[in-house]
Amino acid sequence: MKYAIVDLETTGGKPADEAITEIAIYLFDGNEIIDRFISLINPERPIHWYVQKLTGINNKMLRRAPKFYEVAKRVIEITDGAVIVAHNAAFDYRVLKKEFDRLGYQYDRPSLCTVKLSKEIFPTQASYSLGKLCETLHIPLTDRHRASGDALATVELFKMILNKQRDLKDRIEESDRPGLKKIRKDIVKVINDLPSKKGIVYLYNKYDRLIGVIATKNIKNKVNKIYIKDNPKARDLQQQINSIDYELLQGNLISRIITWHYRYQKNPIFSPCTKPKLEYDQPFSNANMLLIDKGHHTGEKSIIYIENQRVIGYGFFELEWQNQDIETIKKRLTQVVDHPSLHKIIQDYLDQYKLEKIIRLDS
16 A cells, blocks of 8 residues: 655645645655655745744745646646545645645545544654654654655654554545445545634535534534434434535634624524523623634734624734724724624623733723
């Protein structure tokens, strides 16, 4: 069996907008590397400043690099008949598939995740990040956060995993969980590629109508549970789901706000907005304030703006938001319908939990 050990560097930012900036693929036959492909990629969009700092790859470096369509054939050839192996395979495989989707090509490969396998094979590790695993398992790691260096380290990690458990070839991510056998193969693949991270799940029917919005601490587990349930309502939902999307979100309050917003505005069939039986008219402690919490990723903040006791909207900002005036911030917000049930969500959260910051504007 052949394994294509893959690592990607990307532009960062929102998941739907990610594009590859560097790719490394080492074709591994279980004993040695038999082929390799390494290249910078022109993503045709700017790289997030945080990613530039992390990887050292900047926009200027990529001006003359090949675009993805120019290397797509090579990627197809080197991974043909191979199992994609990556550290956090859900991310790398999803981004790779999206690049091919943009070209109108259906790219499908079985995949294995060395994070999941490491948790099984090395259960006592304090951390399963590639850097920490390499440190504790004494695996050489050079050029950290560059595709070639991380991919080579993943090759060595995968060798150790294979030596510990040689039956992996029979365990390529084919689902045998109850309920999943009865659904379309493309949906099973989507579920296998979902991340086990906090965020929001969006469910669509064949008419691309939003039929479900769910905030969850574990996206993959939540979707799995949808298909494991066996009751009339669950079966109805399973039959109607045609596509699944998600949004990674670190902030808990912003997840609740966005979920409420979509449910109230779109009124999805399977997760309609729950409104309080009684009007909630308790005023906020401050009539005008910014609620600051975590955003999609490290370095980004979510902001909820309240003005004259009304919830105006929410948005996501990098560190530069602190240098912007209120009117500029307001222009970048997603507007929401101010409603007593939304007030209750916010006030209940503030009563129980702490945000990163609350900026009171009354003074």
